[in-house]
Amino acid sequence: MKRIVVYGLMSLFALSAAGCSGHDALMKELLMNLNVLAEVIEKHESKEKFDAAYERTTTTVEKINKLKLSKEDQEALFKRYEPELKKVAERIQEAQKTRKAEGTDDDLPPVVIENFLKK
Template identity: 45%
Template sequence: MKRRVVLGAIGLLLFTATGCGGPDALVKEFIVHLNGYAETLEKKESRDKQAAALERVKSTLEKIDKLKLSQEERDKLIAKNDGELKKAKERVESAQKTYLMDGGAATDFPDLFGGFVKPK
């Protein structure tokens, strides 16, 4: 009984604390969702799964946009997570190319980085 109460309290704490991370947590979420999207392409999963993963990426971008960060704040945030963002970007681009070369449907891949990460 005590174990359940303790685990329940820990779960509640973790559940409520996840939304308090601010911009940095959203960038980390963005990176996780980008990698998830790339994975759906790499595994050649169904279009529905790919669309759902893409929607999670777009949703996270919208959350970041709603923060209305100044350009200076965005630049600092991007610089702080530069290595991870570059790896995720390269993985998505590679997965998209491989997907198309392996006969995947030629869908219009949206620019997931133009709104947040400026190409260098």
């Protein structure tokens, strides 16, 4: 039940973010997807759920790359969201370390935020 409520709220958040400028909305969507990915890792969800969350994150990154922002605009965008990106990166790294230490890694590929953020 909690999961349904959380995903419903995230969907509502994504829809409300659509009113922002395109690149800001996509960055908020990226942050939301990265947080879902971290949650999947933290809760030891199945590989299928991990793959789905990873795919949503990758799709959002592709949307950001399709915006074809200038180098300066892209740097400004990532700079504006840098604190949130660092926070979610640390969360994902900590979740991966914990999962590996507990021996429940399930052959999940390592998630490196920098791979998503092609600057």
